[in-house]
Structure formats: structure tokens, C-alpha cells
Amino acid sequence: MRTYFKGNSTHVRSLSICQEQKGRFGLAIYLSDHGFGHASRNIPIIRYILEANNDIRVIVKTGKAQGQFIRDLVGDFNGRVSYYFDSMDIGLVLKEGSLDIDKDKLTEKVKAYIGSFEGKVAKENEFLHYNNVDLIVSDIVPWIFKCGKQLNIPSILISNFTWVDIYKEHLSKEICEVYEECYKLVDKALFYELYMEDMKSYINNYEEVSLCSRDFDLEKADKIKGSFKRPVVYISVGRSVNLEEKIDVSSLNYDFIVTDGIKLSGGNVHYLSKETSNTQDYLIASDFVITKAGWGTVSEALLGKKKIALLSRDNVAEDRNTIRKLVDRGLAIEVNFDLEKILKDLEEFNPCFDKYNFKNDYVEIGDKLISYIEGKKCYGK
DSSP states (O other), rough: OOOEOSSSSEEEEEEGGGGGGOOEEEEEEEOOOOSSSSHHHHHHHHHHHHOOOOTTTEEEEEHHHHHHHHHHHHHTTTTTTTEOOOOOOOEEEEEHHSSSSSHHHHHHHHHHHHHTTHHHHHHHHHHEEEEEOOEEEEEEETTHHHOOOHHHEEEEEEEEEHHHHHTTTTHHHHHHHHHHHHHOOEEEEEEEEOOOGGGGGGGEEEEEOOBBOOOOOOHHHHHHHEEEEEEEEEEEOOOOOOOEEEEEESSSSEEEETTTTTTEEEEEEEEOTTTOSSSSHHHOOOEEEOOOOHHHHHHHHHTTTTTEEOOOOOHHHHHHHHHHHHHHSSSSSESOOHHHHHHHHHHHHHOOGOOOOBBBBBHHHHHHHHHHHTTTTTTTT
């Protein structure tokens, strides 16, 4: 019989759940709830593992909105997936109506978060033990690696950056060292394409992998494309951002597909609701992509070989890194938000996709994780 208790998390299940779960091997996945990119790129990996190996049960821990998003697309695989909704990290704190970072509020929240590590680790150690977890995967929750080390459970980091790389430009050295010490405990890391090189300074055991994206439904994309008469522009600034400026695009000879966070007006604007689960199909249906340099959207655009305009964002190291690498490779242009100029530049831009062989690597990543689980070891350990 399942029991429930209330804490800081939403509807947390009791520690005895492992007795009811199906599957010999336990995989616990901890995902940042800053935006939806971390959740989105792990969906194909989770689904593939569950389809490829019936002996594996999966525990997903992330924020409520992100967890519901994953659950809606993955399901529970006949009881082999359990979801726990709780805030996993702080991420970035932005000024209202802006992409700029609010350093004061960020510092306050991160200090409180760090202060909670000891309690989080103690509680999670008990959870991991009673749920017979064989492998911990994190994107990019830091404190969970302390649990792995204390319980001798192998741990894997999968990402293109960590919070160390972001915070060192905004927060104190002492705060960043706390995060770095957590990430140093990881047994193995898988670095996505476009990863930040500084990660190598504190994570030694790593492999490079390519991109990771939900699969595209080309039939749906063709139908979406067929519903528009003009060139289609996909615009996304991420679900965690809300820009205040309103822009009238009714005079422009394009159709616009737009996600939350930016305000366009005109009869040629099609907004995707927050409930839209297949945003990748709308991106693939487009001719041009204008986006902040979030890794998930960029990955989908690269795999779809789209003409990409990346919004300049100098105050976030990950974005700068992604923009620099793609601009240097001739795969994207960097822009400020002058829509007419962006569209003119995109029309003239010819990306160099023939020089690069990007792959959707979720199968390879999934196979690596399965091998780690079955062997209960990480390469190089």
C-alpha cells in the first residue's frame, strides 16, 4: 500500500515505493527546473531506456511544471516510471520583463539553497537507499553527487555546462567553490556538443556526445507548414522569460510561430500555448529560427538545418559560448532584436551545414546509461 507525506515537494511518495516498482535496476534522474530545456532534452533518453530495457525502472525528480511536461510525453510505462516534483536548483533570477540577471536576488536565493544541501543530502540518501537506486544521473543538479559518493552509487553528469560556468561571473568565489566541489564528485560526465570548455578544469572523466532532441514528426511538420502561405519564422525566447516590449509585425510578409515570453501582434502571428508538447515540429516546419541561445532549441534547429538567428546575451556565459561557436562555424548569426533587419540578414545567410555531421545522439547516450546501470560502474572508475 502506498502512503504519502507532505514536505517542500509536491505529492512525494513514501520510501517503500521500491517494493512496488517493476524492474531490477533503478535509475534516478535529477533535472534542473530552470526553464524547460533540461527536461526536454532528457525526454528522448528516458523513453529510449524504458523501451530498450524492461529491467530498468526510472525515478524522475524535477520541478512540478517540468515533471508534468515529461510525464505527459513519457507516461509511466506500466509502473516503471515514478515522478517526484520539487525544486531542484535555483538557475538564474532575471529582472522582470528582461533577459538581464538580477544579481542581488540571485545571490540571496543561491545562499539559501547552498544552506539546504546538508538536509537535502541526508533525506535523499535515505530515499536512494530504500529505492535500490543503481545509477544517479543529473542535468545539472549539484548536490545529488554528494549522495552518490556517500552511498557508493555511480553518478553521471550530462550537460553542456554547469552552474559554476554561469555563476562565476555573477556570484562570489566562495559560492562557486561550493558548486564546483559537488561537480568534482561525479564519476562520469557526458559533454554535449557546444559544451563549455571550462568544465574540463574540474571534471576529468568525460566523453563527448553530439546533440539530443525529441524526434521530429515530419508528417505533422508538413501539415503545419501547409497551413501557412508565407515563409514561416519560428521565434522562441524560452518559457521562463517574459519580454515586455510589444511588436506589430502585421506589415511583414512572413507568418510567425511564437512561444511564450515575447509579444507580437498581427494577423500573421500564431502563438503556441504552454500546453503545446511538440514545439519541435513547429520549429521544423519553419524556414527561419530566431531564438535566445538555449541549447535545446539550438539543437533542434541544427538537426533541422535551419537558418538560425541567435539573440545576443552578453551576461550569460553559456549563451555567449554557444553563439561564439556557432557564428565561428558559420552556422548562425548573432543579432539584437530588430526584427526587420534580422529577417533581411537571415534571407541572405547561407549556413555551412555541409561541413558538420550533427547527430541526434539520444540512442547512444541511452545505451551508455544502460551499460553503466547493468555493470554498476562507470568507465574510468
